[in-house]
Every structure is written in structure tokens, then in C-alpha cells.
Amino acid sequence: MFDFPITISSFIEWFDQRNESASDVAGLISEKILKINKKINAFATLDIDTIVSNISKTEQARGSAKLKGVPVGIKGNICVKDAVTSCSSKILEGFIPPYNATVIDRLEQEGALLFPGLNMDEFAFGSSCETSYYGATKNPWDITRIPGGSSGGAAAAVAAGAVVAALGSDTGGSIRQPAAMCGVVGFKPTYGRVSRYGLIAFASSLDQIGPLTRNVEDCARILEVISGYDEKDSTSVKNEVPCYTESLFKDIKGLRIGIPKEYFTSGIDEDVNVRINEAIEVLKEQGAEIVDMSLPHTKYAVSCYYIIGPAEASSNLARYDGVHYGYRDEEAKDLIEMYTATRSEGFGAEAKRRILLGTYVLSSGYYEAYYLKAQKVRTKISDDFREAFKMCDCILTPTAPTAAFKLGERIDDPLQMYLSDVFTIPANLAGLPAVSLPCGVTRENLPVGVQLMAAPFNEEVLIRVGHAFERETGYDKLLDRIEV
Numbered sequence: 364m365f366d367f368p369i370t371i372s373s374f375i376e377w378f379d380q381r382n383e384s385a386s387d388v389a390g391l392i393s394e395k396i397l398k399i400n401k402k403i404n405a406f407a408t409l410d411i412d413t414i415v416s417n418i419s420k421t422e423q424a425r426g427s428a429k430l431k432g433v434p435v436g437i438k439g440n441i442c443v444k445d446a447v448t449s450c451s452s453k454i455l456e457g458f459i460p461p462y463n464a465t466v467i468d469r470l471e472q473e474g475a476l477l478f479p480g481l482n483m484d485e486f487a488f489g490s491s492c493e494t495s496y497y498g499a500t501k502n503p504w505d506i507t508r509i510p511g512g513s514s515g516g517a518a519a520a521v522a523a524g525a526v527v528a529a530l531g532s533d534t535g536g537s538i539r540q541p542a543a544m545c546g547v548v549g550f551k552p553t554y555g556r557v558s559r560y561g562l563i564a565f566a567s568s569l570d571q572i573g574p575l576t577r578n579v580e581d582c583a584r585i586l587e588v589i590s591g592y593d594e595k596d597s598t599s600v601k602n603e604v605p606c607y608t609e610s611l612f613k614d615i616k617g618l619r620i621g622i623p624k625e626y627f628t629s630g631i632d633e634d635v636n637v638r639i640n641e642a643i644e645v646l647k648e649q650g651a652e653i654v655d656m657s658l659p660h661t662k663y664a665v666s667c668y669y670i671i672g673p674a675e676a677s678s679n680l681a682r683y684d685g686v687h688y689g690y691r692d693e694e695a696k697d698l699i700e701m702y703t704a705t706r707s708e709g710f711g712a713e714a715k716r717r718i719l720l721g722t723y724v725l726s727s728g729y730y731e732a733y734y735l736k737a738q739k740v741r742t743k744i745s746d747d748f749r750e751a752f753k754m755c756d757c758i759l760t761p762t763a764p765t766a767a768f769k770l771g772e773r774i775d776d777p778l779q780m781y782l783s784d785v786f787t788i789p790a791n792l793a794g795l796p797a798v799s800l801p802c803g804v805t806r807e808n809l810p811v812g813v814q815l816m817a818a819p820f821n822e823e824v825l826i827r828v829g830h831a832f833e834r835e836t837g838y839d840k841l842l843d844r845i846e847v
């Protein structure tokens with residue numbers, strides 16, 4: 364099979380040396396993607412003709428462009444002009460946005476070659492990629508297992524080497540958890556660091572876009588391109604964007620790493636525990652100081668998230684009524700019947716569950732008991748972190764309690780599914796930056812992820828610790844074991 368280097372710097376070097384046009388190279392890359400996709404279904408909608416005919420931006424990009432020719436997969440909830448952006452839902456089947464998300468403009472300015480339509484849980488509701496209308500994505504480490512979710516297509520495509528990097532979105536763990544399941548790096552930036560303009564909203568106070576890559580260096584490179592203020596997103600922040608790649612080689616001596624006791628409870632798989640404890644030892648040996656600490660309100664995070672998330676989702680999803688976008692039931696006899704039939708047929712079971720939950724917690728009489736209370740708990744969770752970052756520079760936890768589970772194993776048990784994100788949700792509630800890094804494999808040869816969280820806008824410390832860990836362990840090379 365035709366192959367290309369799958370890290371950013373090696374790809375750019377290779378691309379520069381070839382005398383072919385960007386569209387010829389895009390054609391070759393597309394062939395590889397199509398082959399891999401047949402096995403793992405990483406893309407829900409893959410329209411190669413549009414991609415290949417749409418690469419004038421890559422061809423025009425400056426010689427010094429930071430991502431010239433680099434194939435970057437885009438999760439199906441990030442709007443790409445002229446490409447189907449379906450959120451892996453029937454209700455947005457065939458929806459073609461007339462504009463680009465800001466992150467897409469930024470990638471294109473740096474010459475990236477975009478492959479939109481990565482598979483995901485419908486509207487990003489899920490942790491296994493199984494709620495997609497286009498069928499589940501499979502984990503390239505073991506195709507009988509889930510790739511994680513909701514950015515499962517993104518993690519699987521990067522792990523399989525179909526694309527060099529991908530953009531996902533993270534509302535409660537959707538970048539980090541699939542990154543852990545597929546053995547790649549997944550980074551959720553601080554809320555407000557990256558523009559959400561053009562990201563189809565799930566829960567607007569929690570959503571962030573971020574990269575999934577094969578190593579920490581590539582993560583820093585993509586982060587540098589997509590971060591920064593955007594006048595089209597009033598929640599994006601004007602803080603200056605540091606040069607993340609400059610933090611890569613700074614040593615971590617004396618850096619304080621917090622270990623919160625609430626994250627090391629029963630319910631964590633034994634193999635995951637072993638790998639996480641090894642990771643702590645590795646960092647200690649590199650001179651980091653390990654600080655035992657507590658985040659007392661963590662135990663309420665999942666309940667709090669499953670009130671606020673669905674509440675915001677139910678309101679954001681009200682716009683899909685068959686009038687403006689996508690799917691419409693054509694049989695209905697009047698407007699109300701059309702709304703009802705369109706939404707009943709267009710949304711899958713999990714989306715309906717979220718809409719019902721959200722509408723319930725916002726309804727009069729229940730609003731104070733659920734929604735308002737959850738907001739107060741959210742403040743307590745953020746306060747815990749604020750205090751914690753007086754004692755440490757970053758916090759280390761497992762990314763998920765287990766490695767990738769079998770396809771079908773949790774799909775009928777929403778509570779079990781929701782618990783996959785027990786360790787990732789707090790960072791969203793508090794708006795913190797957090798990353799999942801590969802930290803070895805289980806006895807069944809499945810990747811395990813370690814999570815690092817930092818204070819708002821301190822992405823740099825995560826890049827620094829992440830790169831030190833990767834240099835020491837070489838765990839980015841674990842991906843070489845995959846054959847798809």
C-alpha cells in the first residue's frame with residue numbers, strides 16, 4: 364500500500380521533496396484512507412472528490428506554512444464549507460454548511476489538507492462511537508472493541524495512520540477518552556482558548572475543540588495553529604497564545620504534580636492502576652515532586668454533568684425541526700405533525716434520552732432542584748481546583764477507569780457508559796486544559812491513557828510534562844504495533 368510519514372515534521376519534509384502537485388498527493392492519501400476506512404469505519408461521510416477538488420488552499424499556502432499538505436481529519440460536528448457535516452445523525456444527513464468553522468480557516472491558512480466527516484457518537488453523546496447513525500467505528504488495536512467516544516473516528520484514524528492528526532471536540536471527555544482507548548495524544552484546551560465558532564453545539568458552556576495526534580510535539584503544533592481569540596466567538600479569550608513548541612524540551616525538575624485521592628478509588632481496572640502508578644514513578648525519577656491531595660467535590664461531577672450537559676443540549680437541539688436543516692418527514696399532514704415525526708425519526712435513542720433529561724431538569728418546578736443546584740455544585744468543583752493549583756502545577760489521574768471495552772458491551776446500560784468519563788468530566792466543568800497521553804498497554808495489549816490537568820490557560824505545563832514523559836518512555840512508538 365502507498366504510505367506516507369505520519370508525524371507532522373516528517374510529513375512536511377517528505378511532501379517538500381516530492382515533485383507532485385498537492386492534488387496528486389491528496390489522491391494517494393485518499394486511497395490509503397479509503398482502504399483503512401473499510402476496516403475501521405473511521406469516517407461517517409467521506410467525500411474524496413470534494414476533498415481533492417478543494418485543495419487550492421493547500422496549493423496556495425506559503426512556503427513556510429506550518430502544516431503544508433498535512434492530512435488532518437475533522438470530526439463530523441465541525442463545519443467545513445461544502446463538505447457534509449452530519450454530527451453522525453440522521454437529522455443532519457446531507458447537511459452542507461455554507462461556512463467554515465474558525466479552526467478550519469486557521470488550518471487551511473497553514474496549508475493543511477482536510478478530511479472532514481470523521482465518525483462520532485451522534486451529536487457527541489457517548490463514549491463508544493456506537494450511537495452514530497453511520498455505524499460504530501472500530502478500534503484499530505482490536506476491531507472487536509470500541510475506539511472510545513465521542514471523537515472515536517478521530518482517535519481511530521490517527522492511531523491507524525489514516526491521517527497525521529485530527530480535530531475532535533470535548534464536552535465531558537470526548538477527546539481524551541478515545542485518545543486513551545486508541546493510544547494517541549488527545550488535548551482539551553482551556554475553555555475559551557480555541558474558538559467554538561462553527562462547532563455544532565452540544566453544551567455550549569463545556570464544549571472545546573482540540574487536537575488528537577500521535578505524539579506531544581504534533582499536539583503542540585496543531586494547538587499553536589488553532590488557538591487564539593476570535594471575534595466570532597464571544598467566549599474566546601484575548602490572552603496571548605504562547606509558542607507551545609518552545610515548551611517541549613523544558614525539563615520538569617521541581618514541578619509539583621498533584622495526585623488526588625478521589626481519582627484512585629475502586630472500580631479502576633487493575634492493569635490501568637499499574638500503568639498509572641508506573642507513570643507517577645517515571646515523572647518522579649525525572650525530578651517532579653509528587654504531592655498527595657484531595658478534590659473533595661469530585662464525587663458529584665458525573666451527576667452534575669448529566670444535568671448541565673443535557674439541559675444545554677436540549678436547548679441547542681431544539682433547532683432541528685425539519686425546517687432549517689437536514690432530514691424532514693415528508694408524509695406529515697401539518698406543521699406540528701411534521702416537527703414531531705421529523706424529530707422522532709431523525710434522532711437516535713441516546714439523543715432522545717438527553718433531550719428528555721434536559722427538558723425535564725429545566726422544567727418549571729424542577730429547575731431549582733436540579734439545574735440550579737447543579738450550577739452551584741459546578742462552582743464547588745471549580746473552587747476545589749483553584750485551591751489545588753496553589754499546591755501543585757498539574758494534576759495526574761487515569762484518563763478512564765478501563766481500557767477499550769467490547770463493542771456492544773455497554774450500549775444498553777447508559778449508567779455504565781456515563782461512568783467511562785468519570786475522570787474527564789471535572790476538567791470540563793471547571794474549564795481547565797487537560798491532556799491524555801499513552802502510558803503503556805494492558806495484558807491484553809490494549810492502550811492505557813494517563814490524564815494531566817492544569818490551571819486555566821496553562822496548556823504549556825501539560826505540553827512540557829507530556830513531552831518529558833514521552834521522551835522517557837517512548838510510548839508514542841507503541842502505535843507502530845498496529846497493523847490495519
Ligand code: GLN
Pocket residue numbers: 487488489490512513532533534535536537538565672784
Ligand atoms: N461521553 C460524554 C457524554 O456522553 C462526553 C461526551 C463529549 O465530551 N462530547 O456526554
